[in-house]
Amino acid sequence: MDYSEKISHQVAAIPRSGIRDFFELVQGRDDVISLGVGEPDFATPWHIREAAIYSLEKGYTSYTSNLGMPSLRKAISGYVEDFFKVGYDADSEVLVTVGVSEAIDLALRALLNPGDEVVFHTPCYVSYLPSIALAYGVPVEVPTTVEDNFALKADMLEAAITPKTRVLMLNFPTNPTGAVMPVDELEKIAELCVKHDLIVLSDEIYCELSYSDDEHVSITTMPGMRERTILLHGFSKAFAMTGFRLGYACAPSPLIEAMMKIHQYAMLCAPITSQAAALEALENGEAAMLEMKESYHQRRDFVVGRLNEMGIDCHSPGGAFYVFPDIRKFGLSSQEFAMRLLEAEDVAAVPGNAFGDAGEGFLRCCYATSFEELKTAMNRIERFIGTL
Amino acid sequence: MNDPLLKLLQSKARLSNEELAEALSLSSEEVDTRISQWEKDGTILGYQAVIDDEKAGELGVAAFIEVKLTPERGGGFDRLAMRIARFDQVSSCYLTSGGYDLMVVVEGQGLRDVAQFVSEKLSTLDGVLSTATHFRLKAYKEKGFIFESEEPEGRLPVTP
Numbered sequence: 001m002d003y004s005e006k007i008s009h010q011v012a013a014i015p016r017s018g019i020r021d022f023f024e025l026v027q028g029r030d031d032v033i034s035l036g037v038g039e040p041d042f043a044t045p046w047h048i049r050e051a052a053i054y055s056l057e058k059g060y061t062s063y064t065s066n067l068g069m070p071s072l073r074k075a076i077s078g079y080v081e082d083f084f085k086v087g088y089d090a091d092s093e094v095l096v097t098v099g100v101s102e103a104i105d106l107a108l109r110a111l112l113n114p115g116d117e118v119v120f121h122t123p124c125y126v127s128y129l130p131s132i133a134l135a136y137g138v139p140v141e142v143p144t145t146v147e148d149n150f151a152l153k154a155d156m157l158e159a160a161i162t163p164k165t166r167v168l169m170l171n172f173p174t175n176p177t178g179a180v181m182p183v184d185e186l187e188k189i190a191e192l193c194v195k196h197d198l199i200v201l202s203d204e205i206y207c208e209l210s211y212s213d214d215e216h217v218s219i220t221t222m223p224g225m226r227e228r229t230i231l232l233h234g235f236s237k238a239f240a241m242t243g244f245r246l247g248y249a250c251a252p253s254p255l256i257e258a259m260m261k262i263h264q265y266a267m268l269c270a271p272i273t274s275q276a277a278a279l280e281a282l283e284n285g286e287a288a289m290l291e292m293k294e295s296y297h298q299r300r301d302f303v304v305g306r307l308n309e310m311g312i313d314c315h316s317p318g319g320a321f322y323v324f325p326d327i328r329k330f331g332l333s334s335q336e337f338a339m340r341l342l343e344a345e346d347v348a349a350v351p352g353n354a355f356g357d358a359g360e361g362f363l364r365c366c367y368a369t370s371f372e373e374l375k376t377a378m379n380r381i382e383r384f385i386g387t388l
Numbered sequence: 389m390n391d392p393l394l395k396l397l398q399s400k401a402r403l404s405n406e407e408l409a410e411a412l413s414l415s416s417e418e419v420d421t422r423i424s425q426w427e428k429d430g431t432i433l434g435y436q437a438v439i440d441d442e443k444a445g446e447l448g449v450a451a452f453i454e455v456k457l458t459p460e461r462g463g464g465f466d467r468l469a470m471r472i473a474r475f476d477q478v479s480s481c482y483l484t485s486g487g488y489d490l491m492v493v494v495e496g497q498g499l500r501d502v503a504q505f506v507s508e509k510l511s512t513l514d515g516v517l518s519t520a521t522h523f524r525l526k527a528y529k530e531k532g533f534i535f536e537s538e539e540p541e542g543r544l545p546v547t548p
Contacts, residue, residue, distance in 0.1 A: 046474040050509070
């Protein structure tokens with residue numbers, strides 16, 4: 001059968017992920033040190049896993065409310081108020097989803113009509129562009145640069161806004177650059193959103209993992225923003241719960257209601273076992289989370305220090321667990337550099353162009369791997385650039 | 389501990405491999421190989437400093453909890469004991485003979501922390517029949533080290 005005729009044009013038009021090719025190559029090799037993963041190296045803290053086991057023992061295996069267990073939504077509302085300093089009603093303004101990825105998909109499908117433009121900053125997480133395209137939106141990239149530490153500039157954003165722009169997607173701290181937003185620039189962006197009547201999807205999945213002394217500030221706290229922001233957050237990164245697949249959206253109730261319409265038919269509800277684990281994470285997980293954060297912080301400082309010392313320019317990212325070194329001076333493309341590094345030294349790092357054209361000339365290295373491995377990886381990278 | 393290298397590591401884990409080799413008249417390659425083998429096979433589980441909490445200004449509390457369990461078919465006490473042992477608050481966990489089954493050592497920031505752990509996590513487990521919590525009042529010796537408040541006077545430099 002000719003399956004190409006059977007696949008929708010919309011899906012067929014989405015290119016294969018650049019990361020996938022690279023990782024098939026990595027998987028064929030032994031003894032590779034991978035700086036290519038996008039998840040914590042810790043297992044979920046035991047007390048959280050134990051809460052999941054306990055819920056199974058007690059027979060909690062049913063569906064939950066479409067929005068998520070009321071007790072979990074209440075805990076989320078409390079946590080968000082505490083951390084982001086903004087209140088959301090647990091009964092009508094919080095939706096528990098299967099990871100932030102589902103929440104992004106729901107929000108875009110709930111907001112966009114065909115042809116609506118969505119502005120997002122690059123380099124960015126690999127799902128943004130396809131998610132916009134799958135929701136029949138038109139993706140509009142705004143590149144960020146290493147000179148601005150990969151923060152989004154308000155004037156660059158304004159230049160990309162047209163009468164068709166409906167949504168702005170933000171992701172700070174950013175995967176893959178670890179960028180954080182200076183508050184004054186974020187304020188300017190908030191003003192633009194109000195001026196142009198945009199809805200903001202603010203994916204703040206890495207917000208706990210922010211290493212500067214300043215507190216993380218969400219755009220939703222800025223004047224006129226709460227009513228037009230969908231705040232997206234989850235448990236994967238800060239609580240090392242990627243496999244539990246649990247995220248949430250906080251927004252005014254008409255927006256949550258619209259997202260819920262899709263969620264209830266596509267997903268029904270997030271898995272109850274994961275919801276039980278998430279409740280434990282919010283109630284008792286802070287100590288374990290802070291310990292992991294401290295460990296990432298130490299490793300970030302080590303990796304940034306080593307890269308600069310060996311002569312690779314690397315800014316110190318403010319958050320997440322990625323560094324995004326600049327390899328342009330070696331005269332190789334991101335792809336070539338990554339391939340040759342893999343072949344010569346068995347170190348896998350993701351070529352920056354996998355995250356958009358703005359990432360060309362850079363590499364994404366995840367430092368959520370053991371200190372010993374990081375040390376070896378840095379030594380190997382140093383040896384590799386000596387041969388260039 | 390019969391192996392001299394393991395014995396020395398137990399009291400002076402911070403010595404470098406060269407220093408260990410020198411003290412025991414071994415080659416430092418041999419020390420290297422043996423230690424990495426022990427780390428790999430789990431003979432050496434880890435290294436830690438033994439700290440006098442009071443001197444360090446730590447206000448934490450510790451409690452020794454006697455736990456009675458219902459043994460299970462097949463595994464006896466193992467599954468439940470491991471489940472309890474994995475909690476971060478549990479610093480040691482032993483199966484014992486006598487009037488109870490498990491001795492669980494729990495550390496926390498304060499009495500409330502420990503009390504919450506016992507009432508919320510420990511006693512709610514199916515299979516836990518009873519618990520008795522004893523709070524530590526004072527420590528005299530830990531992991532072979534005596535807690536001394538005063539330095540003893542040193543030996544004289546020259547004696548007959």
